[in-house]
Amino acid sequence: MADRKCVALIAHDQKKDDLADFAKAHETVLADWRIVATGTTGGRVLDVCPSLDITRLKSGPLGGDQQIGAMIATGEVQLLIFFVDPLTAMPHDVDVKALMRLAIVYDIPMALNRATAEQLIDLNPR
Numbered sequence: 001m002a003d004r005k006c007v008a009l010i011a012h013d014q015k016k017d018d019l020a021d022f023a024k025a026h027e028t029v030l031a032d033w034r035i036v037a038t039g040t041t042g043g044r045v046l047d048v049c050p051s052l053d054i055t056r057l058k059s060g061p062l063g064g065d066q067q068i069g070a071m072i073a074t075g076e077v078q079l080l081i082f083f084v085d086p087l088t089a090m091p092h093d094v095d096v097k098a099l100m101r102l103a104i105v106y107d108i109p110m111a112l113n114r115a116t117a118e119q120l121i122d123l124n125p126r
């Protein structure tokens with residue numbers, strides 16, 4: 001439904017289990033959102049929450065982060081939940097930074113770890 005807000009879900013490889021667990025724990029709340037996700041992350045979340053309305057974009061290193069950044073710029077994404085791995089070098093680090101930058105530029109709520117996501121998921125009006 002077009003009137004539902006849209007959340008973007010992304011997790012780096014070492015954080016995908018954690019994001020899938022987070023999504024399962026908040027499945028009822030997430031069911032009220034439209035969801036976009038980078039390719040692999042979206043697949044992992046759908047494995048545990050098959051009923052969720054998730055649009056899978058490209059994988060992060062292949063442009064998925066940039067797709068979500070563009071959706072933030074056009075006002076299509078209102079919340080970013082991105083479980084970042086700070087201990088692994090990423091070939092697409094510039095894309096990750098660009099995505100975070102656009103979330104700041106457009107002043108949307110952005111959770112970069114689970115503790116913050118746990119706070120935001122309940123605060124945001126749906």
Ligand SMILES: O=C(CO)COP(=O)(O)O
Nearest residue numbers: 038039040041059060061
């Ligand atoms: O790399 C990512 C974010 O920077 C995530 O992409 P995937 O969900 O496709 O693994």
